[in-house]
Amino acid sequence: MTPSTHHYCLITPCRDESAYARRTLESVTRQSIPPALWVIVDDGSTDATPDILADYASRFDYIRILRRDGSTQRRVGPGVVDAFYAGLDTINLDRFPFLCKLDLDLDLPPRYFEILIDRMYANPRLGTCSGKPYFPAPTNRDKSFAGPLISEACGDEMSVGMTKFYRTTCFKQINGFVRSVMWDGIDCHRCRMLGWIARSWDEPDLRFIHLRPMGASHRGILTGRARHGQGQYFMGTDPLYMLASATYRMTRRPYILGGAAMLVGYTHAMLTRHPRYDDPTFRRFLRNYQRQCLIKGKQTATQTLTPPPQ
Template sequence: MTPRPYCVITPCRDEARFARRTLDSVIAQTEPPALWVIVDDGSKDETPAILAEYAARVPWIRVLRRADRGDRKVGGGVIEAFDAGLETVDLDAFDYVCKLDLDLDLPPGYFAALMDRMEAQPRLGTCSGKAYYVRGDAGTPMPFPLGADPRLVSERIGDDVSVGASKFYRVSCFRQIGGFVRAVMWDGIDTHRCRQRGWIATSWDEPELRFLHLRPMGTSHKSWWTGRARHGSGQYFMGTSPLWLLASAAFRMTRPPLVVGGVAILYGYLRSLLAGAPRYGDAAFRSFLRRYQLQCLLKGKRRATAELDARQASVWNPRGEVPDSFRAAS
């Protein structure tokens, strides 16, 4: 065990193109994980052979193989695979747990830097660096730390969330929010639930914490349109207000793919709205989220987040109760 034991859980499917980059970057960490559970969710490519090769020579890598369900199932399927790995882990043995994708390239001091910051701020429940991709060729190697290279494009994730591809959690916080929801927008719901319980969720855009996302966010395994439309549907499920969705879609129109990405988000949201699709079942959460989004529109996200975090300090309890459903599952 390392002095600061943490566990990484990675759901993956058909990641042979990028797996070695991620595997090598985690092995090269200045403080590697005590345990890395990689859940192969029915890969049909060379992913299983690559994972077996690394597991044979790295004692803290454990591979769990799931049956092929026929196709990649984003959102809920990712968390189903993550939970399958989580069921094999005794969280009492770790201070931190991380959900990590198998299409990333991390700087060598990445996890150590996150733990340093969490130790300095006890209310930090989840955090990450920022994701970048290389314009034109995801396979292009880039030296760390990632500086101001014109080939790099930021995925522009807000500072009030941890990045879905790299969700680093304090175990006590992860337990209090009940883990991840098995639905699209799981990676938004979790951070808002953190804040609802008095924890702080954040990410930092600093060179030593920037990492490469070898498959850019929202591209989907089918197309940009599919990925962005799915994001719009996920925003509807989470409980996002129409006004916030309009602002978010307008912003995304300024990011690649220009205009059409934002249009796809609007389409996905409206499609779910008109179909009367189900929403996340916690009404108190949806009300909390909409109040926060309104304050962000009125005051700016940075100020609204700082004010909310200050108010929520009164409800923070690092040893607070854990939902019965999560306790039973774990």
């Protein structure tokens, strides 16, 4: 069977998301181009999440629920990717030109996937892309666009981890996601190594609400930022680039402490000789790219160091 040019598959790992699930489910089912298939992997929820998912699966035939045993401790990063692959293993990926790893704590604008698909067809080198996440300010109690929203300030040269929209051929060529805490950074850099473009846009029709701010660990946002710093060390991030990144994050909420926690996580991993991503070629590419970003700026470095497509 020849897949439709607009066929896309969503795979959503989730666990105990009853506070946000309906908001995400509503925003996806109201998309101008709905998914051909949406596999939601319930990774052992103990709250009302299974009941919410069952309700929507009974009303939308493209929603499929996969229930996993939740007896193991939650592992942010590797655990999410493990759940994603549990869903991926149930589908024939060749049926879908596009694939998206999607979180269950988002509120997407109605033309979100339509626009991303159009951008993919407009640029054959575009391998992965996304919109930009915003989170509600404390005064915005109903978490709507009517009140103040705060940008998570993600770089234009990356697709964001909570909604990774991929061209299937690119996803296969980079060998998918690594099962580590920096899976959502390594993938974009591997795209660049192989001549693909990773991109995100801060435009009104692509801005979405992240109901749980970036780096907000299930144990607290500072733990999440420290984990991010540890992940940067694992990935192979250059120390000077890490210092610059953490300094910038100190200007965002939570002020000072968020960036400081990133440095603590990175430094601790370095001093304790934490394992590193076992791909020396990748780490050399990453450090060269990051140093060029510091010298030339991200936009110029990205354009200069992305090789022609293979």
